[in-house]
Amino acid sequence: MATPNPEFYKEIAENGGAGVTMCFQCGTCTAGCPSSKETAYKTRKAMRMAQLGLKDELLNxxxxxxxxxxxxxEERCPRGVPIVDTVVAIRNIAVKNGKMYDAHKKTATNLVKYGHTVAxxxxxxxxxxKLGLPEVPPTLLxxxxxxxxxxxxISKVGFDKLVE
Ligand code: SF4
Ligand code: SF4
Structure with missing residues (x-):
């Protein structure tokens, strides 16, 4: 059985998700979430797990x-819960723990290599x-x-090390 971990909630709070405590589990967020319709991710559930500090379940x-x-x-939440900040806080903690979703890792690696998220x-x-444009756009590329x-x-802020 999952064990609530107040210390992990504190970590989420320190990373920008403190307001998740305001969530009263109405489910409005899940009802309008495009990702919740297509994947196993459910916004309301994630907010509850963050409140309880279910570290292993969230990070794994x-x-x-x-x-x-x-x-x-967030536009629809009746409690003004900073849902996206909470999601980002959990992702940031996951990355610091060496866990990054493959698609995000690929995007981040492109940024480190080429200065663009899409190579x-x-x-x-x-x-x-064909459109009469230079083959390579006049950017970092x-x-x-x-x-x-x-x-x-990127190196100074340590982003390259995080992605490795
Ligand atoms: S985050 Fe907001 S919309 Fe979602 S369940 Fe909590 S209170 Fe309801
Ligand atoms: S921002 Fe909210 S509605 Fe949009 S995908 Fe994330 S959880 Fe779902």
Whole structure:
């Protein structure tokens, strides 16, 4: 049986999810959540697990990574619960514990490598050329010095280590 862990709730609170205590479990968030319709993730349940500090259950499941951060739930929540901040807090704690959902890891790795969350490839280059655009957009992708500076910042804040 899952064991409530007030210490983990405190950790969530310190990372921006303190307001989750205001949730009174009405379920309005789950009813409007696009991810809750398509996946095992259920917003109301996640908020309750955060209140109880169910660390192992939250960190060892992929559910918390299914939120798209669309904010529909927050617009509708009658209690003003910072739902997305709570989800992000749990994800940040998960990453610090060495757990990151594969799709997010791929996106973060692209950012570290290319300065963009989506890497450019030959298909995209061909599409751009067809539209009369430069094959490589005038961003970090086309500016080695700017990309090097960007990588220094990423390294300074330790983001590259988190993604590894
Ligand atoms: S809508 Fe707000 S109060 Fe209702 S269950 Fe969701 S987070 Fe809790
Ligand atoms: S922000 Fe996340 S939890 Fe809220 S409705 Fe969108 S996908 Fe669901």
């Amino acid at each position: 499941s992929d559910d918390i990574w299914q939120c798209t951060t669309c904010y529909t739930c 450019i490839n030959d298909d995209v280059k061909a599409q751009r050329a 086309a500016d080695d010095a700017a990309l090097a500076d960007f990588k220094k910042i």
